[in-house]
Amino acid sequence: MGRLFYYKGMPFVADYGVQTCIEPICLDCETSFTNINGDYVTWITSAQVVWGNDYFIFGNAKDLCDWYNSIVKKYKLGLTSKGSLRRVITYIHNAKFDLSFLIPFFKAFLPDLVDDHGEPLTNEKGRPIVLGTLTLDEHEIIQYAQGCFLFRCSAKLTNKSLEKWGKDMNVKHKKKVGFYDYNKVRYPDEIDKLSDKELEYDKDDVLCLQESLKKQMLLNNEALASYNGKRVIPLTSTGYVRRDLAESCLNSPDYMSIFKESMLTGELYHACLSAYSGGYTHNNRFYANKLITIGKTYKCNNKTVKVDAIAHRDFTSFYPSQMKKMRYPLGKWFVYYDIEKYDVAPTLDEIVNLYPVQSALVYLRIHKAVLSDLNITMPFMQDCKLIYDRCDLKRKTCDNGRIIYIEFKDDKYCDVYLDNVTLSILNEQYEIDYQVLKVWTCANIPLPKEITNIIDKYFKGKSDKKNEWKKAVELYGEMSEQAQDKASQLAIQKSLLNSIYGVFATRIARENWQFNPKTLKFELPALYDLNDSKEEIANKILQFEYEAVEHYYESNKTYVPYVVGVFTTSFARKQLYDFVTKCIGYEHILYCDTDSAYYISTPEIEQHIDEMNKKNRKKAPYVVLDNGKKEFYDYFDKETDLKAFKGLHAKCYGYVNVNDEFKVTIAGVPAKTxxxxxxxxPIYLTREDELRYYEDGIRVCTECSTIDALDKLQEGYVFHINKGMTAKYINYGKLKTFNIDGHKIITGGGCILRPPKEKNLKEFKILDFNNEI
Known part of the structure; x- marks a missing residue:
């Protein structure tokens, strides 16, 4: 716990040789670009900062750097006489955009904590001063360190737009939307020509950021450094969950004993990483690109299906439910079979039947696999998980990335890693010519209370806050201050619950992007040479994974078993599969998306689902809410019935419900513009309205029905308005000077956001699967 002190009126907390200012700077930049002889040039036109009660706007990045240097001198930032590091933290929403402009200026004009040879400076004990830069890839920056300054991305902290965050936090200054004309070319020397609305827009952006950040810290009892019982604010949205889990797990000898016993070897980690897959998302190929409406009859392969009703169901807190109710492989792993050591290989049935007592990871070689029945409309075998050389293929047919038929030449094959829960599905759906290479097993146990208690805390928190919000709306109205405050608390609890699975699905072995001061770029150290053979590349990647796993378990701060993430999604896919096969039926299912299903409904199907829900309810975990009522996990909940549905492929579908509400989900197409x-x-046009009222970007119809609009969703449809943005990054490797229309522009590059000419729906080839096979 740190010590709070004030220096020239600014609050700092001293803790472990670091003095952190707990008043954050909030920063935002506005930019422009132009095209010179076919090449884009982009620059900063203004930079706005708010620190405490002080607001500043600068016309260029150099003036911003001068301001930062002034606070270095005023507050004696950097290394103190006693060897401590005194620093200030700046938050930028969507930092990857702003920092692409700012980093060249920061490197040129702000102090760094390195010596003349570029080596990190050390404190009085000879320990390196930690710089703290953290990136996910070349542009995705979580935190950038420049000397005594840390620049953090608040978008990574919240996973929300600034507009949404401000609304959720119910702050005074909301982000202004639609005020700023980003197509207008502005220049740094014309900052005095900004209109009152432009100036208001600029100021409200950083005030919204400041107020939202402080409100979130207040609600979570946290600060930029730990003091007086306050916890340190994390860097990312999953950081909140990591913090709670770390406190729960690292302080429990019983849990850490289980975790240490569950350590993965490099080989086992590679098997887990290769076996991992996300949620099941797929469209019934026989209904793809067809408008399915009530009252009509359709062919599903060789079956005729009458549509009397269309239903939609969602699972309640699907991944947390799996983590609460299922048994996981936590303990020592054993080699169950190795082709190089044992004579008799286990069958797939034998491996599948190990569960639920034991989980297994399987290294399998496949020579041929074919769906056992063409009436299986939702195949599970993923082409992208199969390891093979394309030239070894004899024949392959896929259904939107899922295998219908695959066969290899002569003695050729593909390899695949699977868990035995996923294997149970493939074993039911496919006829497989296979060879088992290796099997690892581990006894299953429920997740320890150190994990499930945190899940319960978030699940209860979300449910209680939802009830409190409903009560506030009933008493004071939805837009009342009381209801808005409860909505803010509910948003935080939802985010926590939704983030917990992601902690366990984070890869152990991740490449560390490093900043190259010569190129002013984040670069990934090469794991292999471009001239290496495929075998050499594979071996070097494996070596990297093995070393990363070894370092992971050497740390006394690690506590997350990766296998939990691997098996959570596997359990979820299996439960969805069971509802499809045991209750709904292959000819009735229309579309699945991770935790939801759209299907042609009948009274018998609804009865089967209700019976399975009741069966699951008997053993479903629950929490007791503040009102004394039980809130259950694991329920397949019914949504409003539909009167029409249409799906093209994964993440591209739409429907009209019985209330005539029209909704589409299309990956890559923004919900509104x-x-x-x-x-x-602001006036928004949704993608639904564009489908309904527009042709080629021009409004032509005001009477188009919702079902006719849904039917426009088809292969080759072009969105002219809701087309999103494309990002083009420019990096000169140094600061350059341009003369543009008489204006002196100094820039090191940046990011240009431009809408594409149009957004074309992904083409979907409708195959005649009977003839293909």
């Missing part, structure tokens, strides 16, 4: 302003309020 600003098309104008009505006073101070």
């Amino acid at each position: 600003i098309t104008g302003m009505d006073g101070d309020k």
Whole structure:
């Protein structure tokens, strides 16, 4: 716990040789770009900061750097006479954009904590001063360190837009949307020509950021450094969950004993990583690109299906439910079979039947696999998980990335890693010519209470806050301050619950992106040479994974078993599969998306689902809410019935419900786009309205029905308005000077956001699967 002190009126907390200012700077930049002889040039036109009660706007990045240097001198930031590091933290929403412009200026004009040879400076004990830069890839920056300054991304902290975050936190200054004309070319020397609305837009951005950040810290009892019982704010949204889990797990000898016993070897980690897969998302190929409406009859392969009703169901807190109710492989892993050591290989049935007593990871070689029945409309075998050389293929047919048929030449084959829960599905769906290479097993136990208690805390928190919000709405109205505050608390609890699975699905072996001061780029150290053979590349990647796993378990701060993430998604896919095969039926299922299903409903199907829900309810975990009622996990909940559905492929579908509400989900197409302003309020055009009222980007129809609009969703449809943005990054490797229309522009590059000409729906080839096979 740190010690709070004030220096020239600014609060700092001293803790373990670091003095952190707990008043954050909030920063935002506005930019422009132009095209010169076919090459884009982009630059900063203004930079806005708010620190405490002080607001500043600068016309260029150099002036911003001068301001940062002024606070270095005023507050004596950097290394103190006693060897401590005194620093200030800046938050930027969507930092990857702003920092692409700012880093060249920071490197040129802000102090760094390195010596003349570029080596990190050390404190009085000879320990390196930790710089703290953390990136996910070349542009995805979580935190950038420049000397005594840390620049953090608040978008990574929240996983929300600034507009959404401000609304959720119910702050005074909301982000202004639609005020700023980003197509207008502005220049740094014309900052005095900004209109009052542009200046208001600039200021409200950083005030919204500041107020949202402080409100979130207040609600979570946290600060930029730990003091007076406050916890340190994390860097990312999953950091909140990691913090709670770390406190629960690392302080429990019983849990750490289980974790240490569950350590993975490099080989086992590679098997887990290769076996891992996300949620099951797929469209019934026989209904793909067809408008399915009530009252009509359709062919599903060789079956005729009458549509009397269309239903939609979602699982309640699907991944947390798996983590609460299922048994996981936590303990010592054993080699159950190795082709190089044992004579008699286990059958797939034998491996599958190990569960639920034992989980297994299987290294399998496949020579041929074919769906056992063409009426299986939702195949599970993923082409992307099969390891093979394309030239070894004899024949392959896929259904949107899922294997219908695959066969290899002569003695050729593909390899695949699977867990035995996923294997149970493939064993039911496919006829497989296979060879078992290796099997590892581990006894299953429920997740320890150190994990499940945190899940219960978030699940109860979300449910209680939802009830409190409903009560506030009933008493005071939805837009009341009381209801808005409860909505803020509910948003935080939802985020915590949704984030917990992601902690366990995070890869152990991750490449560390490093900043190259010569190129001013984040670069990934090469794991192999471009001239290496495929075998050499594979071996070097394995070596990297093995070393990363070894370092992971050497640390006394690690506590997350990766196998929990691997098997959580596997359990979820199996439960969805069971509902499809045991209750709904292959000819009735329309579309699945991770935790939901759309299907042609009958009274018999609804009865089967209700019976399975009741069966699951008997053993489903639950929490007791503040009102004394039980809130259960693991329920397949019914949503509003539909009167029409249409799906093209994964993450591209739409429906019209019985209330005539029209909804589409299309990956890569934004839900809505600003098309104008009505006073101070933006006017949005949704993708549903574009389908309904527009042709080629022009409004032509006001009477198009919702079902006719849904039917427009088809292969080759072009969105002209809801087309999103593309990002083009420019990096000169140094600061350059341009003369543009008489204006002196100094820039090191940046990011240009531009809409594409159009957004074309992914083409979907409808195959005649009977003839293909």
